[in-house]
Amino acid sequence: MALSLLLIYGEKSKMREILMKTRPQDLDSILENYPRRPQHLIGVLQDVQAAFNYISPEHLARICDHVGVPVTQAWSVATFYKSFSLEPRGEHSIKVCLGTTCHLKGGERLAEACERDLGIERGQTTADQRFSLDTVKCVGACAEAPVVMVDEDYLGRASISSLKKEFKRR
Amino acid sequence: MKKIKNTAGLQTLRQTLLEAQDPEMPVVRVCLGPGCLALGAEKVARAFKSAVRNKKIKARVQPLIKGTGCHGFCSQGTLVSLSPANLFYVRVKPEDVAEIVATSLEQGRTVERLLYSDNGARYRSAAEIPFYRAQQKIILKNVGIIDPLDINDALMAGGYQSLAKVLTEMSPEEVLKTVEVSGLRGRGGGGFPTGYKWRRAADNARENPGPVYVIANGEEGDPGAFMDRSIMEGDPHKVIEGMIIGAYALGANQGYLFVRHEYPLAIHHFSIALRQARNRGLLGKNILGSGFDFDLQINRGAGAYVCGEETAIIASLEGRAGEPRTRPPYPAQEGLWGRPTVINNVETWANVPHIMEKGADWYTGLGVPHSTGTKIFSLVGKVKNTGLVEVPMGISLGALVEGIGGGVPGQTHFKAVQTGGPSGGIIPYELKEIFTDYHYHPEEFIAAKKEISVDFDSMAQTGSIMGGGGMIVMDDHDCVVDVARYFLRFLEEESCGKCLPCRLGLKGMLEFLNRFARGQGSPEDIDALESLGQALVDGSLCGLGRAAPNPVLTSIRFFRDEYLAHIVDHKCPAGVCRDLISYQIDPETCNGCGLCAQECPEACITGKKKKLFTIGQEACIRCGVCQDVCPVQAVQVA
Numbered sequence: 176m177a178l179s180l181l182l183i184y185g186e187k188s189k190m191r192e193i194l195m196k197t198r199p200q201d202l203d204s205i206l207e208n209y210p211r212r213p214q215h216l217i218g219v220l221q222d223v224q225a226a227f228n229y230i231s232p233e234h235l236a237r238i239c240d241h242v243g244v245p246v247t248q249a250w251s252v253a254t255f256y257k258s259f260s261l262e263p264r265g266e267h268s269i270k271v272c273l274g275t276t277c278h279l280k281g282g283e284r285l286a287e288a289c290e291r292d293l294g295i296e297r298g299q300t301t302a303d304q305r306f307s308l309d310t311v312k313c314v315g316a317c318a319e320a321p322v323v324m325v326d327e328d329y330l331g332r333a334s335i336s337s338l339k340k341e342f343k344r345r
Numbered sequence: 346m347k348k349i350k351n352t353a354g355l356q357t358l359r360q361t362l363l364e365a366q367d368p369e370m371p372v373v374r375v376c377l378g379p380g381c382l383a384l385g386a387e388k389v390a391r392a393f394k395s396a397v398r399n400k401k402i403k404a405r406v407q408p409l410i411k412g413t414g415c416h417g418f419c420s421q422g423t424l425v426s427l428s429p430a431n432l433f434y435v436r437v438k439p440e441d442v443a444e445i446v447a448t449s450l451e452q453g454r455t456v457e458r459l460l461y462s463d464n465g466a467r468y469r470s471a472a473e474i475p476f477y478r479a480q481q482k483i484i485l486k487n488v489g490i491i492d493p494l495d496i497n498d499a500l501m502a503g504g505y506q507s508l509a510k511v512l513t514e515m516s517p518e519e520v521l522k523t524v525e526v527s528g529l530r531g532r533g534g535g536g537f538p539t540g541y542k543w544r545r546a547a548d549n550a551r552e553n554p555g556p557v558y559v560i561a562n563g564e565e566g567d568p569g570a571f572m573d574r575s576i577m578e579g580d581p582h583k584v585i586e587g588m589i590i591g592a593y594a595l596g597a598n599q600g601y602l603f604v605r606h607e608y609p610l611a612i613h614h615f616s617i618a619l620r621q622a623r624n625r626g627l628l629g630k631n632i633l634g635s636g637f638d639f640d641l642q643i644n645r646g647a648g649a650y651v652c653g654e655e656t657a658i659i660a661s662l663e664g665r666a667g668e669p670r671t672r673p674p675y676p677a678q679e680g681l682w683g684r685p686t687v688i689n690n691v692e693t694w695a696n697v698p699h700i701m702e703k704g705a706d707w708y709t710g711l712g713v714p715h716s717t718g719t720k721i722f723s724l725v726g727k728v729k730n731t732g733l734v735e736v737p738m739g740i741s742l743g744a745l746v747e748g749i750g751g752g753v754p755g756q757t758h759f760k761a762v763q764t765g766g767p768s769g770g771i772i773p774y775e776l777k778e779i780f781t782d783y784h785y786h787p788e789e790f791i792a793a794k795k796e797i798s799v800d801f802d803s804m805a806q807t808g809s810i811m812g813g814g815g816m817i818v819m820d821d822h823d824c825v826v827d828v829a830r831y832f833l834r835f836l837e838e839e840s841c842g843k844c845l846p847c848r849l850g851l852k853g854m855l856e857f858l859n860r861f862a863r864g865q866g867s868p869e870d871i872d873a874l875e876s877l878g879q880a881l882v883d884g885s886l887c888g889l890g891r892a893a894p895n896p897v898l899t900s901i902r903f904f905r906d907e908y909l910a911h912i913v914d915h916k917c918p919a920g921v922c923r924d925l926i927s928y929q930i931d932p933e934t935c936n937g938c939g940l941c942a943q944e945c946p947e948a949c950i951t952g953k954k955k956k957l958f959t960i961g962q963e964a965c966i967r968c969g970v971c972q973d974v975c976p977v978q979a980v981q982v983a
């Protein structure tokens with residue numbers, strides 16, 4: 176069983192490899208994975224978002240064509256869910272958790288500090304396309320609140336200074 | 346991997362696997378649950394792996410390194426346990442790995458400084474620690490022990506044994522009956538009797554033949570809870586097994602695992618578990634040679650709280666935006682593609698194999714009469730031992746928060762606990778001693794007085810709900826007005842806006858709370874807020890809107906004084922609401938390091954190095970940065 180090699184599932188290179196396999200990099204191979212039926216709209220959008228970091232108008236049109244839904248419907252789905260972005264996102268994603276526990280432990284302060292440090296507001300991307308800043312509602316690591324996710328890494332008991340260091344490191 | 350042809354084959358395989366185990370073989374288990382990952386567990390695991398790979402360990406047998414799901418005691422992460430030595434190390438950092446290797450793996454001795462210690466006592470194994478001793482792990486039995494990416498580990502731990510029993514010894518009707526008699530209630534928040542739900546779906550399917558679907562709700566939208574995440578990541582096969590059994594009882598051939606998008610590891614683990622189960626013949630056509638076909642598919646939620654509502658999940662699965670619709674018809678009547686559908690929470694499904702294994706009578710013996718079994722809580726917030734705990738229903742609130750949780754650091758007691766997330770409420774400390782019928786204290790923590798019990802009905806009596814299992818402990822530095830406002834803001838963003846009372850009501854309520862937090866408004870506004878809340882309860886279409894006023898209403902009921910302090914005295918007693926506080930530097934404590942002045946975004950802190958620094962109040966925006974960076978806690982809220 177080759178996959179039992181993945182004993183340590185945190186191993187990122189492996190993880191990426193696996194994700195790559197399930198997340199092909201070009202639109203055609205993503206579309207190939209899905210039968211031409213409307214119920215696959217969300218799945219395709221998720222794969223495209225994961226592969227390209229955003230859903231461009233051209234991609235949206237081709238997705239609609241593939242699964243057979245009007246662009247207006249796809250648009251309403253893509254804007255309803257927060258995990259989809261219709262604009263290009265930065266190279267690194269920073270997600271400050273504002274779940275209940277993180278809120279009690281100062282998540283909002285961290286979010287504001289990130290805004291000041293990066294010079295953008297939440298939901299935006301820095302001009303050099305390096306960082307995108309978002310807030311999320313609980314990433315399930317509440318025991319170590321406040322938590323910030325930088326790309327795939329969870330930073331527990333985050334502080335303003337540990338975050339600044341992290342930004343520099345990337 | 347070979348397919349298992351029948352139940353006898355499953356037993357043989359399990360036997361073979363168990364016999365192949367070397368009891369002498371050292372096993373190092375590194376917790377890779379969410380909490381430990383956030384503390385750098387991945388690096389610890391990698392250090393152990395590389396020690397093995399590079400043959401750095403001078404021992405007779407090279408140890409096996411396993412990554413596991415959350416072991417529960419997250420505040421002590423990263424957790425590392427060693428068997429057969431039965432050692433339990435806490436707060437392990439990557440730099441400690443070399444010492445563990447040299448001392449424990451090579452010489453068989455204990456690294457004393459990495460043991461858990463409390464009140465002068467040191468504990469060598471997890472089972473001895475009070476935090477674990479008072480728990481009863483059934484659903485979480487394997488989580489933190491097995492490697493979730495290896496089905497053989499699950500099989501050795503007894504995985505799929507209940508399925509084998511059900512397929513060979515029980516009729517679908519018997520399975521249904523057992524679930525009914527067990528008294529199992531939904532763990533997703535509502536506490537709806539699972540047997541009743543299944544029965545209705547089965548009846549509807551009989552009257553109106555055609556496909557039936559089962560769905561696991563792994564959306565876990567409650568922002569402060571991670572029970573489901575831990576089950577899905579730590580023991581995915583248990584959920585799968587529960588769903589196959591349910592599908593067998595209901596005659597379903599297709600099921601869906603609906604998992605929250607923010608949980609990539611859970612999705613990853615499920616996808617591997619599904620593949621392994623299929624390869625082993627535990628999923629797909631003719632499961633274990635029984636002639637029963639069932640398969641599962643993973644769907645990712647796309648990040649919206651209301652998507653955890655059952656009709657919204659169905660909408661998402663059908664490819665539409667995740668908006669709820671009116672019920673009835675309930676999913677058990679007309680669910681996915683208009684067919685009878687059973688949606689249960691992940692933890693609910695994980696209960697099913699245990700009920701089948703040990704029987705309904707055993708199950709009703711756990712917990713209390715109307716809330717049977719155990720419940721998993723994520724105990725977080727201002728409590729000493731944060732983490733994941735599994736306890737029988739009906740445990741006293743004090744035993745849970747003060748006993749297992751170890752109480753609030755630096756305070757004699759908690760101020761309140763928030764349960765049930767945005768749909769739940771706030772339970773003040775004072776309610777703890779309200780007598781309820783059923784409850785018990787584990788031997789560890791005998792209380793002086795009777796205490797409120799943690800079960801579906803007692804929690805509902807307080808005006809809150811048990812909910813999914815998020816239990817957030819608040820102390821004197823947490824403001825109830827702020828928490829109520831937090832939930833309203835959360836819900837206002839998350840409301841799908843389909844119905845008017847919810848959309849406008851939440852806006853209106855939030856407006857009140859925003860003003861209170863600024864010290865504005867009048868005492869009559871509190872009454873107006875309460876009646877607006879009632880309008881939402883009565884007029885909203887789905888549970889989000891109907892339960893939305895709960896956090897506000899319970900906080901007003903129990904903490905009206907704190908509201909009045911904001912409105913009348915313009916003070917926030919907890920020191921949270923920004924417009925009502927100021928930051929001050931305590932001249933006694935300040936050591937003049939000047940860090941605060943360096944970091945202040947408004948540059949309004951002045952002073953000389955090695956002398957006292959002071960905050961210019963006019964320009965201060967109360968961002969709190971100074972308080973966060975001060976190394977000696979000289980910045981105080983006034």
Ligand SMILES: Cc1cc2nc3c(=O)[nH]c(=O)nc-3n(C[C@H](O)[C@H](O)[C@H](O)COP(=O)(O)O)c2cc1C
Nearest residue numbers: 531532533562565566653654655689690693888889
């Ligand atoms: C706004 C809203 C959000 C919900 N979120 C969840 C959730 O995250 N997880 C869950 O299991 N149930 C959630 N539910 C409850 C589900 O609608 C449904 O009742 C539940 O999945 C049924 O499973 P159970 O009977 O096993 O609890 C939510 C309900 C509402 C109204």
Ligand code: SF4
Nearest residue numbers: 842843844847887890
């Ligand atoms: S109550 Fe709120 S969330 Fe539920 S359907 Fe109505 S608007 Fe949407």
Ligand code: FES
Nearest residue numbers: 272274277316317
């Ligand atoms: S509240 Fe932030 S991780 Fe749960």
Ligand code: FES
Nearest residue numbers: 376378380381417
């Ligand atoms: S994540 Fe390791 S103990 Fe919870």
